[in-house]
Amino acid sequence: xxxQHSTGALIKLQQQLEGELHYDHLLRVLYATxxxxxxxxxxxxxxxxxxxxxxxxxxxxxxxxxxxxxxxxGTSLAGQCVGDGIVVDVSKYMHRILELNIEERWVRVQPxxxxxxxxxxxxxxxxxxxxxxxxxxxxxxxxxxxxxxSGTTSIQYGTTRDxxxxxxxxxxxxxxxxxxxxxxxxxxxxxxxxxxxxxxxQQLANKLSNPTIQDQILKDFPKAGIHRRNTGYAVDExxxxxxxxxxxxxxxxxxxxxxxxxxLAFTTEIKLSLDPLPAPEAxxxxxxxxxxxxxxxxxxxxxxxxxxxxxxMDKIILDxxxxxxxxxxxxxxxxx
Numbered sequence: 001x002x003x004q005h006s007t008g009a010l011i012k013l014q015q016q017l018e019g020e021l022h023y024d025h026l027l028r029v030l031y032a033t034x035x036x037x038x039x040x041x042x043x044x045x046x047x048x049x050x051x052x053x054x055x056x057x058x059x060x061x062x063x064x065x066x067x068x069x070x071x072x073x074g075t076s077l078a079g080q081c082v083g084d085g086i087v088v089d090v091s092k093y094m095h096r097i098l099e100l101n102i103e104e105r106w107v108r109v110q111p112x113x114x115x116x117x118x119x120x121x122x123x124x125x126x127x128x129x130x131x132x133x134x135x136x137x138x139x140x141x142x143x144x145x146x147x148x149x150s151g152t153t154s155i156q157y158g159t160t161r162d163x164x165x166x167x168x169x170x171x172x173x174x175x176x177x178x179x180x181x182x183x184x185x186x187x188x189x190x191x192x193x194x195x196x197x198x199x200x201x202q203q204l205a206n207k208l209s210n211p212t213i214q215d216q217i218l219k220d221f222p223k224a225g226i227h228r229r230n231t232g233y234a235v236d237e238x239x240x241x242x243x244x245x246x247x248x249x250x251x252x253x254x255x256x257x258x259x260x261x262x263x264l265a266f267t268t269e270i271k272l273s274l275d276p277l278p279a280p281e282a283x284x285x286x287x288x289x290x291x292x293x294x295x296x297x298x299x300x301x302x303x304x305x306x307x308x309x310x311x312x313m314d315k316i317i318l319d320x321x322x323x324x325x326x327x328x329x330x331x332x333x334x335x336x
Contacts, residue, residue, distance in 0.1 A: 006064070010044055013060050019049035019093060031071070031087045035135075038079030042069065042087045049093045051268045055174045057088060058266065062172065070262035072112055072140035075133070076147065080261045088266070091140060097121055098269065105274045106165055111142020111267055127274040130157025141270055148259030150228045152309040157275060159227055161234070161258035168269035169257070171196050177265070179257060181250035184243045200253075208235075208244050230259050278308060 007023070014021040022028075023044040032041045043066065048054050061068045067085030074081055081087070095112030102125050109118065115136045119128045132151040133139050139149070145167070150159040157163075166180040173196045182190060190201040207213055221236040222229045237255040241248045257264055285302075289295040295312060302310060321327035 006043065009060075009064065013056070016056050017046070017048065017053050019053045020047040021045070022047075031074075031089070032082060034071075034074040034076045034079060034081050036077050036079045036082075038082055040079070040082045040084050042082070042084060044086045046086055046088045047092045048088060048090060051170060051176065054088065054170050054266055054268065055176075057086065058170060058172065058174050061086065062174075068266070070111075070142070070146065070266055072143040073114070073135070073138050075135040075139045075143065080147065081143075090142060094268070095140075100125070102127070105276075106271055107274060108166075108269060108271045109141050110269060111140060111145070113141045115139050115141060115144060122274065123277065126277050128277050129163065129272055130154075130275050131160045131163065141272070142262075142267055145258050145267060145270055146261045148228075148230055148234075152311040154228055155303070155310060156306075156308045159258075161237070161255060162227075163273045164254040164258050164270065165252075165273055166271035167254050167257055167265070167267050169265035169267050171265055179253040179265075180271075181252045183250055187243060187251045204238065204253075208238060214239060214244070233264075234259050281308070 010021065010023050021044055027045050028041055028043075031045045032039050046053070046057055048057065057068060060066075067083055069081055069083040069085055069087045071081040071087050071089045072091050090110070091112040093112070094110040095114075096110050097107065097113055097118065098110065099108040100122070101107070105127060107118070107122065107127075107129070115129065115132070118141065122128050129141075130153055131144060131149050132153050133144065133149045134151065136151070143149070144160045145164060148159050148161045166178060168176070168178050170176055175196055177197045187201065187205075191198060191205055217236050217239060222231055224236065224240075234256055238251070238253075239245065241251045241255065243251070257267070287295075287298060289298065292312075292314065299310060321331055
């Protein structure tokens with residue numbers, strides 16, 4: 001369905017939403033790009049106010065066989081949130097911090113919460129959310145889950161996937177499903193029934209119990225030790241959970257949803273584990289190298305001393321500070 005043939009349907013959809021729906025050329029152009037070099041003009045842009053709006057959008061998309069593209073801040077670098085369907089931007093209305101449990105160290109938020117805003121809220125309680133992308137002052141938790149974001153501190157605090165405890169989602173049939181830890185009995189019970197949720201667990205249990213498939217996944221997927229690896233769906237993560245690994249952690253489909261870029265379910269609420277605030281940094285080492293190879297070799301040495309963060313800034317990045325009012329004042333040379 002093209003925009004030329006869908007104006008009437010979009011007008012009707014617009015009337016059904018409590019949030020906003022825009023299909024004028026200006027808004028479509030503004031949402032045709034993210035932080036990448038890619039561009040795709042969407043059919044429309046939706047700004048839902050709540051879960052019911054998202055359900056309405058899913059029903060519309062299913063009926064007309066078009067794609068929904070979940071989006072928060074649009075900081076993606078590989079075109080993950082551009083497409084020719086309906087871009088669904090949750091950042092305007094779905095940005096509340098819903099619940100904090102200080103004793104158990106978790107927080108529940110809507111996907112439009114900005115990462116740095118969340119940590120400012122948590123700081124008085126001595127807690128914080130560890131993964132920190134370079135866009136942390138504008139990237140949002142929903143996008144971080146979709147991208148399995150990590151950042152410089154991932155060597156100590158892991159990726160976003162490591163912190164997702166629970167996701168409240170809406171599936172492609174409009175049903176609301178909460179994904180969280182399941183013991184082996186609960187995992188078996190989830191397979192009973194004919195709802196879409198039940199069929200998902202049935203298929204996973206059937207496929208991942210197959211020794212041939214298990215061997216193929218373990219052989220062909222990237223090494224598990226490389227924890228920052230967004231190369232498709234993290235099906236291998238599920239093999240490390242019960243019942244597929246007897247002594248493994250409880251089964252939790254959040255492991256698969258994190259890093260899936262919003263293609264498997266539409267997330268409306270996120271429950272995250274938190275860490276105690278770290279002590280102020282005592283030492284920052286800024287080592288200089290004449291090649292990328294030399295810097296990566298040095299990283300192996302640095303890792304022996306358990307740094308809390310590690311980042312590479314090459315000449316291209318440093319040259320971007322030339323002429324910048326904010327960073328020009330920090331440019332200087334020195335000799336020893």
